Amino acid sequence: MFKFISTSPLVAKLQYGMKIMFISVLVLFIDSVNRVFKVTEEASQNVETGVREAYRTDMQARKFYSQRNMYLCGFTLFLSLILNRLYLLLSDVIRYEEQIAELKARSGNATKYASISKEVEALRKELEAKDKDFERLKKQADQNNKNYDELVDKYVTDTGKSISDIKKVL
Secondary structure, X not given: OXXXXXXXXXHHHHHHHHHHHHHHHHHHHHHHHHHHHHHHHHHHHHHHHOOOHHHHHHHHHHHHHHHHHHHXXXXXXXXXXXXXXXXXXXXXXXXXXXXXXXXXXXXXXXXXXXXXXXXXXXXXXXXXXXXXXXXXXXXXXXXXXXXXXXXXXXXXXXXXXXXHHHHHHO
């Protein structure tokens, strides 16, 4: 199944479509960031001028929607990058496994076995290096998440604000 996915022309066309969709979501993300800044600026101007209460709730709703759109587009971009990287890693693993299987099949001859085993060993080392890089990347992500949580907790304790107050600022 993975071999079909990695060699299928249909999947290649699907990847091309995904790239176009990624660019579209990137444009939407940029637009949503601009809207967040514009709505925030309008809200600060309205606070200075003392606008009536109904208009204020409308501004808060617009601010909420623009922030929501920004977060959704940002998470979509982030997840698409992760999925792309995962696809590349899986295709590398599949390619290496095929090379190893091919080399094992060709290694029936004892004289050729020494040279082929060196290639297999080099491929194994490269695969282990990729696995180590992947594990290191997972550890870095876990550490970044832990540091972020610690910084949020420290900010909450230092400022005395609740997490909901922080979300309002964001």
